[in-house]
Each structure stands twice: as structure tokens, then as C-alpha cells.
Amino acid sequence: MIFADLFFLYFFMALCFIAYFICRKTVYRNWVLIVFSMIFYAWGEPVWVFLLVGSVTVNYFAGLLIDKFRDTKKATAVTACALIFDIGLLMFFKYTGFFVENFNAISPVDLPVPHIEMPIGISFFTFQIISYILDCYWGKIKVQRSWYKLLMYISMFPQLVAGPIVRYAVIEDEIDNRVITSADISDGITRICMGLGKKVILSNNLSTIVDTFFKNGDLASLSVVGTWYTVIVYAMQVYFDFSGYSDIAIGLGRIFGFHFDENFRYPFVSKNITEFWQRWHISLGTFFRDYLLYVPIFGKRRKYLNLFLVWFCTGFWHGANWNYIIWGLYFGLFILIERTIGNKNMRKMPKALAHIYNTIVVVVGFGIFYFTDLGKLGTFLGNLVGMNGNSFVDKISTQNMMANAWLVIVSIALCMPVIPALKKKLESMNLYLATSVGQTVLNVAVFALSSILLVNATNNPFIYWQF
């Protein structure tokens, strides 16, 4: 089941809200969330529910053992076993085919490449479980002694399949003690409406432009301008797609009384790549920061090698393909350069120039992200600078720009914090109520329009589902 779906919005979500708010006690509400989360997960792939529940169960007992053997080597051993189990599952389902393919490529043997179906959301819920186990081990959180509560945390459907990666510490208190205020519900509704709009109105329609040129078109003949135009549109598509999903997840969580961390903070306004990654997919960045960056795998030389490891993993986490690894290392390289230059020197760069630098690096990065076929990736990179003998501008791209001018302009504007700025301005003019009513009208309009556009939508899965 996906969020941008009429069945989910008007049937599943409606039923879930009714059941949730009929129950007055937190314990019952927790069970409502578990039941609906299981249905949600089983909707597409019933068999993987067993994997999810099994994984939670193993880690539940691991947590108990870690607590029992705290400060002993046994706790370390249990932690290691749990991590091997969790990472092993992820590796098996997500990367086996990739490893075999590459092994075949560099060795004389020709092993059959297994085509293992990957359970949806395994990358996300595995990372949540890892954060729970490590935080237990480090004593940052209390061990969860209730199996069903741990199950609820891992399986909670708003963030189950595409994040954000909610750490146990974030909602630890709210599992047992949460009060839902009207402000929470109101904010949650707004986040859901805006998130749905980002996905259905913007991202889905931007994707048709991307498909036209990158998927269905003849890439080799695409002009320089056409290539830049398409990859910029793709960057916006991914942003609206993923941040839209995160908005819906955060909004649902808010209505249920949970306060998840933000996952995006207008990343395209960044002035450098370091800042970009502090604003883009924040939950993944903080995960690697806290659970990988400071693990002294490389001893004293960790300064550079850990950086390499983090960005290798960031890329590899996104998919079992070399382009994702290149994508991660590409950003790692720029961060290394920025670090070498130094924060102070970076700040001296004129603002406009800094934004241009950041935008170019990020946008090219999204091109690397898009092309899983390395041959096409090479063509794309050549196209950007006209190295493939392609023209500077072509008629079809120009026409496409004209045909989608307003969509692209509005999308660019909404990549910037235009709405918050507008709200702030109106509120400073003592128009708080009018602003709020305006927000309500916008919510209804966006939700209604999104619903209408979903009537004929045939294929609109969220991009990050595949990860």
C-alpha cells in the first residue's frame, strides 16, 4: 500500500483514524497501530510480514540479553550477533545479486545470479532496528521489555517502508505517554495535505518530463540545454517525492501523537554540499553520523577512511548498483574538498556563487543517481558539456519547457521556503487568522486536487520505496 493512493487515503487511513480515536487508552491505541501496520505491510507482500515480525522478535530478545549482560563481554557478543543478523538480512535480500554479478565479472567462474525479491522498506526498518540495538548497548535508551511495543515502533506504518529513519530514542517516551492535542492534529493534517500535494501534483507530473527525455527519449541526441533541464527537473522530482512522503509520515505520526524528526529542510537553499547533507534526508545522515562515523574501524587514520566509509555506505544503502556507490563517493569527494578548503574560506565565497556551486554539484549528483546503467551515465555526463556531439539546444526540449513552464517555475519556487516566508510576512502584518484560514483553504484545495489527479494515476510509487 502506498500513501498516494485513494484506497489508502479514503479507506485505510479513515478506518485507522476511527479505530485509533475510538480507543481512549494508549495500550489499545498501540495495538490499533500494530494491526493497521501489519495490514499495511501485508497489503503488497503478505509473506514479508513474517520476516518483519521475526526480525523484531530476534532483536527484542537481543535487547533483553544486552540489558541482562550489561557491561560484560556477553553484551558485546549479543550486540554483535544481532547486528550480524540484521545486516545479514539486508545484505541477503538487497545485495546478493549484486555481489554475485560482480564476483562473476572479476573471476573466471559464472555463478547463477539469484534474483531475490527485496522486502519493501527493509533498508529503513533494518536501520531502525540497528539504532535500537546500538542505543541499547550504549545505554542511551532503556531496553524495551514489551515485545508488542517494540513491534509497534518498528512496524509503525507511517515510517515503515520509506522512512524517515525514526530512532527509538525519539519516540521512546511517546510509546507509553502521549497526549494528542488539537494543535498536533491540525499540524498533522497540514503536513499530510502538503506532502500529498508534493507527491501527486508536483513530483508525479515532473516525472513525466524526466521519462520523456531520460527514459523514453534518445539520450545521445539530447542537447546540452535539454540534459540540464531534465536533470534539474529530476532533482526536484526526487525532492518533492521523498520530502512529500516524509511530510505525510510526519503528519500521520503527529496525529497519532508521535513527533518524528524532520527529514528535509529546504536542501536546495544550501550554499555548500556539507550544508546540503544537513538538510537532505537528515535521518539517514544522522544515522551514519552516530552509528558509523565514530566507530573506530580504521584506527587513527579514521579521519579520511571513515569519511570514505560513510559516503560509500550512503551510496550503497540506496541500491545495489555502482552508480549509487559513485553517487555517494561523489558527494564524499566534495565534502572532503570543502573540508580541505575550510569552513571559513567556504563562507567567504560570494553567496550567489556558493548557491550556483551547490546547485550544479547537487544536480549533477542526481544525474548519477538516476542512471543505473553506467553506459548511459557516461552519455549523460558527456551531454552536460556537449561532448557527445550533441547540439546546444534542441527544439523538442524547448517545446517541452514551454509546455511545462508553469509547472517547473512553481516547482522551483516551492523548493525554496516561499510559503513559510509568506506566512511569516502575513502574520507580522497581524493577519494570523487570515493566514490560518488561507492554510486551511490550501489544505483542502491541495488534498482535493491530489485526489482528483489520483483517479487516473496508474503508476506513482514513491521513488524511495525501491531502497
Next chain:
Amino acid sequence: MSDHIDDKELEELNEIYRRKMEAQKSHEPKKAKHEKPAKDVKSENTHSEKGLPNKKAENSAKSEKPVNTEKQIKVKPEKQDKEEKTQPESKPLTEGERRKKLAVKINIGVCTAFFAVVAVGLLVLPRPTISESEKRNLATFPKFTWDAYWSGDYTSDISYFFNDTVPFRDTFKSIGAGFRSLFGFSINGAEIKGNVSQVNSGASQTEVTTVSTKPIAIVTPAPSDTSSEAPESKDETSSKDNSDDSKSDTSKAETSSKPDNSSNSSKPENVYIAPSDPDAQVLYEEGSQLVYQSGDTIYGAQLYNGNRDNAEDYANTLNTLKTLLPDANVYSMLALTQNTFITPAELEKTKYTELSDSEYISNMLSKDIKVIDTMNALLPHQKENLFFLRDCHWQQLGAYYAAQSFAKAASVNFAKLSDYDKYEEDCLGSVYAATQYEGLMYEGETFTYYVPKNEYTTDYYDEDYEYQFEYPLMPRSDYNTTAFYSLFMVADSYIKHITTDVDNGRVLVVLKDDYPSAMVPCLTSSFSEIYVIDVRYCNFNVADFCVEKGATDVLVGMTTENALGEIGDTLSYLLNI
């Protein structure tokens, strides 16, 4: 589309939040034994350097936790001291707070009401079962089986049913298409509603098969009664050879081998040049369905995709039919479509054209089978309204000229156009239904049709030839803008028996696909009885049927692509059951 609060505000609020949490924590027992303070203390700068979110950024990223002071107070009501609990209650609300509360109530009330109304509407309103604009049955609620459940099909089918049968779906689709039309500007005066894709211009058209025989010049003989003679010439001077031999890149002459022993030596009267438009732009493409812009007009086409490998089988089928019906006149009509007359040659994607394949088949037919030459029937009228611009069928005028050619071959009377009542209706071409390309949704066109004035009755039968009902041949009162071709004899699935006021004793059986449907009304002045069988909807041996009904004439008519595809195979099957 808002990520809400700016950084400064968040930091201030975070500070308030941190203080509150610290105060709160001081009342709580210490929970963590193994904090790692050293890591966290030093991390702030290095996090930033590593390009990963630093603590400051992370705090500001906390989901507006600090913003909602109301929530902060209520999160752990049992853990807060009395002061904190009672303070906000005893304090009178300021004007700003009252407004905020009101705004929250309005937002929840209005949004929930809207949501509830739509949700209830989706549950209780009757769901459509057919989409007229898409010409298909909509999804039905799936039947439960464990296999379907475990495969995920059952649940995904439920979602599909829910989405596919939304009440007023066509209206919502129109609104959606209207909204999308606001995305950009018109191009060259044409309203482009969607996205222009590339394939066809200049050197970039790698996907376009360059060995296409189009643009081609077809040298055709003059239409004459010799069309009713058996084809003898089997020499291959048709498209393939010509295209291979030709030195020209742009225009390859193709000399048709007419099924007429005089055709090769006859002086050509008409030279057919297939349309060409190197600037035609593909707007949408899926399979053989194509939406393109040529000049200022948007066209919808179903590109020719015939499989020449089946040509011999089809020819053998017709030859067998003739063998089974030695006393009847058997005619073969391979109808030409807009592919030949309208679609720019540059868009073709197959090696052979519809025209060259139809010639190829005809050359393999028995000399006892009369070939209806639709090219010569239509060519003199190519400037007229023969085809739809966005529908895969021909207009009835095109069918009329083909029927005229057939009547000539059959030596029967044929009514003039003035003997019909002419009507015009708006219609939405079938390419929209096939592609769902929204740019076509508003591209209606005019359907012109002719109702014969003479006397006739039409009986309808099912696929087993069980009588169903009598109904008009062209039920105008049932006219539907999207299913407009149903005007011709209701539906292909019925077998029709038309009894006319003609007393020439000629009994015609038409074995067809959907294409010749528009021809049948043009033949009510030509035959005493007409049986119309769509071979896709027939459960009996058609040769036996022809014998049983005393057929004097049997017309096998379909498009060349269908003849070379499943429908041709079906006809073969119907001769053997």
C-alpha cells in the same frame, strides 16, 4: 509544501524546549547508565565537517517539538509538577492564543469534514462498471483465494478496484486533464496538453526504422472491372524488393502487382505518394499507439504492425474458404487505414507498410477470389473526409467508397450518397481510449454518417446464432460520443441478419473485424439479405453457415494487420470447427 519554521525561530524555541526538558528530567530518575558524553561533546564541529547533520541542525530538524508548548506540557502529564500543570490553565488566553486555537479548530473542522464527505461518498455512491471514454469494463472486486492473497494479487486488486471505479471518474479525469493543461503554453498555435517527446526529427530518430518503405510512390492501375478477376501475377515487385533496390533515400517507388494479368503492362493512372512530414513530433507513444503533431493538428494513430510471416497462412485460409464455397463469390478486402493515407512516413516503425503487405497477401490468393482494391477505391477521394484524425477507423465516407468498389466487383446496384440521410455528431477518437493521453481528451472531431433510406430490418443474434432481438441497423438514439462506432449495428459481438427491400436474390455474408462495420449500411441497396459476422465473436463453422444460408457472396474484410494477426488465425479456426 512548507517545511514551516525558519532556523532562527526554531533555535529560540529549541532553547525553551531544552530548558523545559532539563527541568523535567531533573524530576526523573536517571535512565541511562552508559552515556557517551565525550562523543557528543566533540561531535558538533566534526559532524559539520563530515557533511553529516550536526547536532544544531538536528535539533532544528526536530519535528517542531518545541513549537507546540501545549504539547510539551501535556506529553507527560503524570511526570510534571503541579506548577507546570496548572500554570497554563490559570493564565487567561491572550488574543493571539485565542486566534491560534480558533485557527486550529477551523483547520481540523474543515479538513475533516471534507475528508469525511469524500470518504463516505466513495463508499456509498454507485461505482461505474464501464468506462465509456476508455472503452473498457472497469475492474471488478476480486474473488478471494489463498493463492491470490499470498501472491499479493488479491490485495492489489482491491486497491485497483477501489481506484478504477471511483464514482464520476470520467469527470474527475477531465478535471485532472484540465489542470494539467495549465502547465504550459501552446506551441505553433496547437494546444499541447502534455509533453512533447522526441523520436522523429532528423538524425536523432534512431528508433525509427529507416528501412521503412515510406515515403513511397505506388503506381496503381486504373480501377476497373478487372479487379474482380483472379490474381495471376505473383511476381514480387512490391515494397520489399523495391525498397532494397532503390538508391533513393527519400522516395522509393513501389510498383504494385495487381491481381490482374494486365496490371503490369497497364499504363498507370494514379501515383500514390505516401504523406511525409519530417517535422512531425511525437507527443505520446505506447506500443503501436501514437499521438503526434503535424502542422497545427494533433493526430492519434495506431501504427501498422503487421507480421508478414503470417501472410501465407491468411492467404491459405481464404483459398480454403473458396474451396469450401465453390458456388459463392468470395471477395477479399484488406482495408487500408489512416496509416497509408495520413500518418507521416517518418513515424512508421515496421519494415513493410500496410499497403505493401496487402499487395503481398493478394498476390497469394486463388484466382477465384476477387480482390477488393481499397487503394483504388479511396485514392481518387483522398482529399475528402475518409478517416478520423484520432481514431483508428475510417469515416463512413471511406467505407462508402470501399463498398462502392465491392458492389462494382459483385455487379450489384449501389446507392448514391444522395440516397442517404446524412448526420454529423461529435466524437472522441479511439486513440484517446487506447492511450489515455490527456492531450486528446479535448480533441473531439466530427463523425459524419449516412443512414440508408430504403426499407430493411435487422435481427440480432448471439455468438451461437441464437436469436436475441430486432433493433435498428444504426440506432441513432443510442449514440454515444466515445463509443460512437457502436452506431453501426450496436456491437461487434452480435451476429446480424439484415433483410432488405432488394429482390435480387443475392445473399451476402460478411466475415469481418470491426473495420468494415461502416460498410454494411452502404450495402442495403445491393443485396436481399446480409449476414454480418465478426469472426472474433462466432462459435460455429462459418463455411457451413454460408452454405446453410445460401450465401451467393462472401466478403472477408479486415485490416491488413488484423489479417496477419490473431483475427486471421481465428478465421482459420472457424473454418475447421
